[in-house]
Amino acid sequence: MGNSYFSEVSPLYRALGVLVVGLVAAFVALQTEQGKAFNQLRKDSMVELRKVVWPSRQETLQTTLIVLVFVLIVALLLFVLDWVLNGAISMLIG
Template sequence: MNVKSEAKEYRLDSIKWLLVVLLVVAGVAGNSYFSAEPLLYRVLALLALTAAACVVAYKTAKGASFWELIQGSIVELRKVVWPTRQETNQTTLIVVAVVIVMSIILWLLDTFFGWIAAMIIG
């Protein structure tokens, strides 16, 4: 197999990250400056700035590797065998039963040691 893997070249990453920070700062400052405007307009503007910041961050090396991590996580999530509703209910009931039994055991031990301490102290 002859597979050519071309490494992407990420230039000016520090400037891109600076632009991301500036977009976030502009969103915070703009939200404060335009506080008299309706909330809907401010939220829409913040969503637009967030989308722009995400696009710029994606164009960096760390942003691209983060996106690959997200895609790999989605692939692995599809491989998970989820329990059926019956299995979930049975497991929940077992956990509740064990918690109740352990609570009774600990209560009895506490009562016993309290009785012993009361007998010693008087």
């Protein structure tokens, strides 16, 4: 509705207006009890995020390769199982 009402205004000004309205809405929301609780949760999450021990590049590559190999093995097993069952059903049906 806002885009229709303000269609003669430059899109840049409309985007800035949406940004300002969003910031005001966020400021008002942070003044409520739920907003304060959300903000505290955000702060606590940032503290916990700093405690995370991130894997090295080598660990990440090794884990990725292990997962890829496992997926390929499972895919191959499912292919063989499907092929065997398909042959058995074909023989059974005729």
